[in-house]
Amino acid sequence: MNGHNAVVSPLLYLRALPVLDGLPQGPLAALARETEESVVRAGTVLRGADEPVESLHLVLDGRLRAERGDAVRTVASGGEVGLLEVVAGEVAGTRVVADTDSVVLSIDGDVLRVVSERHSSILVRLVEEVARRLTLDRPALLAAVAGPKRPEPLGPGLDRVGRLLALHRAPALPSGSMDALAELAGVDAEITLPAGAPLWQVGTPATAAYVLCSGTVAYRGVEGDDFGALGAGAVPGLPLMLAGGTRSLSAWARTDIVALELQRDAFFDVL
Numbered sequence: 001m002n003g004h005n006a007v008v009s010p011l012l013y014l015r016a017l018p019v020l021d022g023l024p025q026g027p028l029a030a031l032a033r034e035t036e037e038s039v040v041r042a043g044t045v046l047r048g049a050d051e052p053v054e055s056l057h058l059v060l061d062g063r064l065r066a067e068r069g070d071a072v073r074t075v076a077s078g079g080e081v082g083l084l085e086v087v088a089g090e091v092a093g094t095r096v097v098a099d100t101d102s103v104v105l106s107i108d109g110d111v112l113r114v115v116s117e118r119h120s121s122i123l124v125r126l127v128e129e130v131a132r133r134l135t136l137d138r139p140a141l142l143a144a145v146a147g148p149k150r151p152e153p154l155g156p157g158l159d160r161v162g163r164l165l166a167l168h169r170a171p172a173l174p175s176g177s178m179d180a181l182a183e184l185a186g187v188d189a190e191i192t193l194p195a196g197a198p199l200w201q202v203g204t205p206a207t208a209a210y211v212l213c214s215g216t217v218a219y220r221g222v223e224g225d226d227f228g229a230l231g232a233g234a235v236p237g238l239p240l241m242l243a244g245g246t247r248s249l250s251a252w253a254r255t256d257i258v259a260l261e262l263q264r265d266a267f268f269d270v271l
Contacts, residue, residue, distance in 0.1 A: 053085035062102025131242035147233025153214030155258035215257030
């Protein structure tokens, strides 16, 4: 290896990972205890294209190659591969192979999720990073928040059961925990907007997302170009809200809409 020092704690490498930068010592140490270091030879396949993503790999020394269709990404020392897939779900499709002899620090996806549940600072940081990456890819951004096909419109005047139904049918929201959705149904607020009204503007704080109950919302870029419409069951603004910061896109009501407003702080409390 190219000068890799085996006595250096995995904690130092985790701290150098940009997505984990600035996290408290305790949560990072808990995660470091669950890592596994290994030496892989050039040409070793760490994951096939048809295999689910079960681990995050951090390159300590050497170079990995991530191949997805015609797209090839080189992951050098200090980089990672698998974070997006592990946090968002076990998605197959990327082949990972060692370009050179490499030293790799691996974290099992299930272990990462367990540690994240115990340490909310890690969970929030990982969710923010996945959301930030989605905001950089317009097609992925739209796909991540899209609603189901041909949903029935809901509202206005939804009671708590109606709000729960609206949340449950939104593919962008986790539907595995009815308790969590029921809690969200108790903290969201119903809003109505007429056609042509802005849902939010570029440059405003990304503090909320909106579960569309009826109507259509369109995204608009800084240049004023519309690049996608979302219907009932979609959750416009979710990645932007999770990533934090300010809105890089605007959104407006293409038709009259009814929506449930999810505030960022309340959402993370439930998460």
